[in-house]
Amino acid sequence: xxxxxxxxxxxxxxxxxxxxxxxxxxxxxxxxxxxxxxxxxxxxxxxxxxxxxxxxxxxxxxxxxxxxxxxxxxxxxxxxxxxxxxxxxxxx
Amino acid sequence: xxxxxxxxxxxxxxxxxxxxxxxxxxxxxxxxxxxxxxxxxxxxxxxxxxxxxxxxxxxxxxxxxxxxxxxxxxxxxxxxxxxxxxxxxxxx
Numbered sequence: 001x002x003x004x005x006x007x008x009x010x011x012x013x014x015x016x017x018x019x020x021x022x023x024x025x026x027x028x029x030x031x032x033x034x035x036x037x038x039x040x041x042x043x044x045x046x047x048x049x050x051x052x053x054x055x056x057x058x059x060x061x062x063x064x065x066x067x068x069x070x071x072x073x074x075x076x077x078x079x080x081x082x083x084x085x086x087x088x089x090x091x092x
Numbered sequence: 093x094x095x096x097x098x099x100x101x102x103x104x105x106x107x108x109x110x111x112x113x114x115x116x117x118x119x120x121x122x123x124x125x126x127x128x129x130x131x132x133x134x135x136x137x138x139x140x141x142x143x144x145x146x147x148x149x150x151x152x153x154x155x156x157x158x159x160x161x162x163x164x165x166x167x168x169x170x171x172x173x174x175x176x177x178x179x180x181x182x183x184x
Contacts, residue, residue: 035138042134046127
């Protein structure tokens with residue numbers, strides 16, 4: 001079992017009202033010194049078996065098809081720590 | 093300017109119907125070999141100035157207060173690449 005993480009963020013040129021709302025709320029709570037906040041999505045996929053280059057390529061296709069909207073979003077795919085039998089990530 | 097990433101995921105013992113829906117949709121699209129999908133949130137915070145340990149600690153407080161619900165969610169805070177003047181992350 002291997003774990004692949006897909007991070008999906010709005011492209012830098014796309015406005016992010018959700019991130020702006022979080023930024024404003026942080027300011028109201030007294031958290032200063034934050035110039036901007038962008039909010040995106042994170043997917044953790046547990047693959048059966050090894051994360052071979054072919055399977056990573058398939059995950060990249062899946063990300064561009066379903067997980068992200070490539071018109072307005074960028075995504076990155078990376079292999080993370082192996083998944084332990086209890087489903088939690090292994091210790092680092 | 094420094095960039096801090098906060099990843100927020102549901103705790104492993106909390107059901108994730110959104111992740112399950114993505115998992116089912118991937119299967120219908122022909123992407124097999126995926127054992128499970130969990131969906132969470134990713135926040136990118138651009139801090140003014142350096143990401144000192146004190147400021148990271150403040151971001152951790154902010155994450156536990158506003159970005160995540162610690163009752164049902166885990167979060168991690170980490171410093172990423174410095175932010176370039178145009179707001180994009182620097183090349184890796």
